[in-house]
Amino acid sequence: MNPDSLKREAAARAVDLVEPGMRLGLGTGSTAKHFVALLGERVRAGLDVIGVPTSEATRADAEAAGIRMSTLEETPALDLTVDGADEIAPDLSAIKGGGGALLREKIVAAASARMVVIADESKWVETLGRFPLPVEVVPFGVAPTTIAVEAAAVAAGCAGRAVLRRTREGHAFVTDGGHLILDLALGRIPDPAALAERLAAVPGVVEHGLFIGLVRTAILAGSAGIRIETARAVRG
Numbered sequence: 246m247n248p249d250s251l252k253r254e255a256a257a258r259a260v261d262l263v264e265p266g267m268r269l270g271l272g273t274g275s276t277a278k279h280f281v282a283l284l285g286e287r288v289r290a291g292l293d294v295i296g297v298p299t300s301e302a303t304r305a306d307a308e309a310a311g312i313r314m315s316t317l318e319e320t321p322a323l324d325l326t327v328d329g330a331d332e333i334a335p336d337l338s339a340i341k342g343g344g345g346a347l348l349r350e351k352i353v354a355a356a357s358a359r360m361v362v363i364a365d366e367s368k369w370v371e372t373l374g375r376f377p378l379p380v381e382v383v384p385f386g387v388a389p390t391t392i393a394v395e396a397a398a399v400a401a402g403c404a405g406r407a408v409l410r411r412t413r414e415g416h417a418f419v420t421d422g423g424h425l426i427l428d429l430a431l432g433r434i435p436d437p438a439a440l441a442e443r444l445a446a447v448p449g450v451v452e453h454g455l456f457i458g459l460v461r462t463a464i465l466a467g468s469a470g471i472r473i474e475t476a477r478a479v480r481g
Contacts, residue, residue, distance in 0.1 A: 249275070251365035251466040252329075256280040258464050258471050259327045259363045265293055268320050270353040271307055272328025273300040273346035276363050280327050285310025295320060299328065299353050300346040301421050317356055326357040330364050331376040331454070333463050337362075337476045338437050342379030342454030345410070345420050351452055354459045362460050366467030374403065374434035379410070379454040380427045380444060387425055390449035394427055397443035405431035424451050 246254075256279035263269065263284065271281055281296075281303060288294065288311050296312045297320055298304040308314060328350055332340040339362060341347055354360045382390050387409065394407045407427040410418040418426055434440055434455075441455040463474040 246468060248365050248367065252276040252363070253279045253283075254466040254471060255363035255365065255464045256283055258466075259361055260284055260287060262325060262327075262361065263287070263292070263294060267294045267324045268315070268322070269294055269296045270323045270326030270328070270357050270360075271296045271298045271303050271312075272326065272350060273303050274329040274344040276329030277303065277327065278306060280363060281306045281310055281312070285312055288312050297323060297353060299349040300344070317353065321356060323353065323357040324359070326354050326360045328354070328360065328362055330362040330368055330456075330460075330463075332370050332373050333362060333364060333368050333460070333465075334370060334373050335474075337460040337463055337474065338373060339456040339460055340373050340376050340378055340454050341456050342381070342426070343376070345379070345418060345426060347379050347454045348381050348420065348422055348424070348452040351456065351459070354456065359461045360459050361462045361464060363464045364466075366465045366472070369465055372433055372435070373437055373455070374431045377428040377430045378434070380407065380429055381420060381424045381451040381453070382427055382449050383451060384425055386449055390447065391427055393447045394429060394444065394450065397447055398429060398431060398440065401436060401440035401443050403431045403434050403440060405429055422451070
């Protein structure tokens with residue numbers, strides 16, 4: 246089964262968690278896109294839910310699917326967020342932001358009673374870091390911010406180079422919030438919590454793609470079927 250089919254299988258299992266009347270956070274990326282499409286099928290069949298998107302791309306997909314939309318200003322407390330992940334570790338810490346929506350994804354996740362990530366089994370890793378860590382930064386002073394981000398990684402025991410993300414056309418990638426993204430290539434992150442703390446202290450850093458203590462359940466699709474991993478400790 247190809248990766249896209251596995252993503253759809255994971256998304257289909259997540260749709261089974263949705264109950265009538267739920268307020269849902271809708272993630273961003275190729276796997277979350279499957280979830281939105283499958284949720285739309287159920288909505289068109291009569292399911293009544295409200296969705297809060299984590300990106301403008303997801304908003305467009307959800308509206309096209311017929312899902313009723315809201316915002317965190319109108320709906321500040323969510324029941325469930327379903328999103329993809331670029332990497333997931335056994336403690337359910339994760340790297341997200343490959344699609345460029347990490348700031349909104351983290352805000353929506355933090356506003357949710359439960360966050361579920363869906364992915365194909367290749368995203369399951371013993372240690373985070375093989376996937377470059379997205380770090381969202383303000384455009385002003387991006388050069389010194391880049392130096393500080395690399396220094397923060399060194400201080401956290403995982404040296405690496407931070408590269409400004411660009412579009413296929415060669416322009417700087419700009420997030421929905423008007424920020425830039427540095428992709429921090431580390432290879433291995435021995436202490437994600439320490440790195441998260443140091444990155445958060447860098448002036449100019451808006452957010453980073455380390456999701457620690459937010460994911461409650463991971464739904465992983467592989468050649469042997471669906472595997473569900475649950476966090477050992479409940480957040481907060």
